[in-house]
Amino acid sequence: MSDSQSNSQGGAGLGQLMRRPEAGSLVGLIAVYIFFAAMGGANFLGAPGISSFLNMSSEVGIIALAVGLLMIAGQLDLSVGSVVPASSLTVSLLAGDFGMPDAVAILGGLGVGLAIGLVNGILVSQTRIPSLIITIGTMFGVMGLTLGLTVLIHGSTGVFLVPGPAAKAIFGQLVGNMFQVSILWWGVFIVAVYWLLHVSPVGNWIFALGGDRESARNAGIPTDRVTIGLYMLSGFAAAFVGVSQVMTFNAAQVAAGQTFIFNSIMCVVIGGVLLTGGSGSVLGIVLGTLTFCIVNQGIFFSGLDPNYGSIIIGALLLIAVMTNDKFRAMALALAAGRKK
Amino acid sequence: MTAPILELRGVNKSFGPIDVLFDISLTVRAGEVLCLLGDNGAGKSTLIKILSGVYQPTSGQILMDGQPTSFPNPRAASDKGIATVHQFGGTFPLMSIGRSFFVGVEPARGWGPFKRYDRKTANAVAVKAVRDFGITRIDDGDRLVGGLSGGERQSLAIARAVHFGARVLILDEPTAALGVKQATHVLRIVNEAKRRGLAVVFITHQVMHAMAVGDHFAVLIRGAVAADFKKGEKTREEITDLMAGGASMSSLEAEIEGYMASHGGHPPPPAH
Structure with a gap:
């Protein structure tokens, strides 16, 4: 019996499905979609509804993938909230105020994200300060720098930019007047991160790092390098979203981006990633992102008072964590219970 | 008689003004179980940490196969074939058996950035290694380590160490948290490791468990070796007395x- 199970990659049995950490997220996604489909009707089921939650998913989803990897490795990154505006303002200041080519400006914006990630990674791996505190620190630092420099260079906190056609097409066009091209980029990120976590050997290091840092180091895993690399990935992902925002909306705002901090964490946790690390999956993060964004956008289609939307999101988060714990316990019990 | 695999000569360890280990001399031979007995605070864990490269001795010598050596870090010790298994065995409860078995040395297919973790091989090798140690209940490498019993986790960790070529196995209180049946299980695994020619350092304060597998006993009291004797030279009561x-x-x-x-x-x- 074990032969047929261990030979097939995913496995089709119910037990195998339940063992997967994303099982709970899938159930949640279906429930939430059915609920809002019933409330929101044709508009929600049609292109307007689908594009609204996919557009949101693509932006928060790109960040959630990187934040999720970090969380699986046992770390948090709150600085993403200020990397998004830092990157979009870098792009618009370089391309607008300094008249540089779009490509240079975009590389500059992405470079800012990588640099902030590098700083986060070095601080987290070289000190014993919790990453929560470190990334709150860098978040405020970057926020202040962004605000100060933008006002200094541009004289106001918002910068308009008319990007060239190529940059606009790659990062900011609307397909069918509704769907942001960032949805495709989200797909690229999903494939890349899936490869990293579930296919390449490095994925095992990430799980081990979140399971027990000390043992991972004793097993010969370059823990510092992996940590720094993951922070740079999350800086890059946030900067990428910043670039795609400025290209989509033709403007960059200093205050934009704070919502990404908690939204990305919620997507990841709803997706079944263990807050303390060591467990989670890319499929789960994607499902969690979709669930979160369906609730977030579905409220506008449902006719419910949007002011109460946050209550649903809060409840969703708690339910998700509880069911995820349940599913994890079931997975462990399944492993233990199959004694013969 | 063959040269001992590992030997400590006059090892002292102090942390600042506090002397933790005093003039420790011990030998471990291939196919022999050295039981390190001692009450809490006797210096057992410090001694393990010196053997596994976490701490450096303040003075004294470590010899491997008769040659002076040193372990500047845990990696160096494990490269020389010294494996330490801690009380709870696997420390990655939410990883699969195959994945945790190969942490840090993942089997892969493909090349460069397109290397793929070889789950099938990892699972097959891990399951076989554990089954060779007589844990036949483990048949699926995708199972999570956290779902195994304490004894099975210990066995998995020991099998892992043996698989990766350990010559000296340091077991840090492997039976302390286990029930009677599970403990017997682990003791059987210890015997199997010994039969395969490994040198085993078995740390415990349970005299019964020590006597079941030990060939050679050392009792630590307040950082010094208070007694060093062979199997059958002392009774259980005498050993308990010594430890207390x-x-x-x-x-x-x-x-x-x-x-x-x-x-x-x-x-x-x-x-x-």
Whole structure:
């Protein structure tokens, strides 16, 4: 019996499905979609509804993938909230105020994200300060720098930019007047991160790092390098979203981006990633992102008072964590219970 | 007789002004189980950490196969074939058996950035390694380590160490958190490792477990080797006495006997 199970990659049995950490997220996604489909009707089921939650998913989803990897490795990154505006303002200041080519400006914006990630990674791996505190620190630092420099260079906190056609097409066009091209980029990120976590050997290091840092180091895993690399990935992902925002909306705002901090964490946790690390999956993060964004956008289609939307999101988060714990316990019990 | 695989000569360890280990000399031979006995705080864990490269001795020598050596870090010790298995065995409860078995040395297919973790091979090798140690209940490498019993986790960790070429196996209180049946299980695994020619350092304060597998015993008291003897040279009571600090234990016994003598053979009433 074990032969047929261990030979097939995913496995089709119910037990195998339940063992997967994303099982709970899938159930949640279906429930939430059915609920809002019933409330929101044709508009929600049609292109307007689908594009609204996919557009949101693509932006928060790109960040959630990187934040999720970090969380699986046992770390948090709150600085993403200020990397998004830092990157979009870098792009618009370089391309607008300094008249540089779009490509240079975009590389500059992405470079800012990588640099902030590098700083986060070095601080987290070289000190014993919790990453929560470190990334709150860098978040405020970057926020202040962004605000100060933008006002200094541009004289106001918002910068308009008319990007060239190529940059606009790659990062900011609307397909069918509704769907942001960032949805495709989200797909690229999903494939890349899936490869990293579930296919390449490095994925095992990430799980081990979140399971027990000390043992991972004793097993010969370059823990510092992996940590720094993951922070740079999350800086890059946030900067990428910043670039795609400025290209989509033709403007960059200093205050934009704070919502990404908690939204990305919620997507990841709803997706079944263990807050303390060591467990989670890319499929789960994607499902969690979709669930979160369906609730977030579905409220506008449902006719419910949007002011109460946050209550649903809060409840969703708690339910998700509880069911995820349940599913994890079931997975462990399944492993233990199959004694013969 | 063959040269000992690992030997400590006059090892001292101090942390600042505090002397933790004092003049420790011990030998471990291939196919032999050295039981390191001692009460809490006797210096057992510090000694393990010196053997596994976490700490450096303040003075004294470590010899491997008769040659002076040193372990500047845990990696160096494990490269030389010294594997340490801690109380709870696997420390990655939410990883699969195959994945945790190969942490840090993942089998892969493909090349460069397109290397793929070879789950099938990892699972097959891990399951076989554990089954060779007699844990036949494990048949699926996708199972999570956290779902195994304590004894199975220990066995998995020991099998892992042996698979990756360990010559010296340091077991840090492997039976402390286990029930009687599970502990027997682990002791059987220890015997199997010994039969395969590994040198085993078995740390425990359970004299019964030590006597079941040990060939050679060392009792640590306050950082010094208080006794060093071979199998059969001392009884269980003598060893327990030694561990408890000898004198204090016998004085307690004398006290109780004295009480019984003056109270018509009744033991003292239980304390409240």
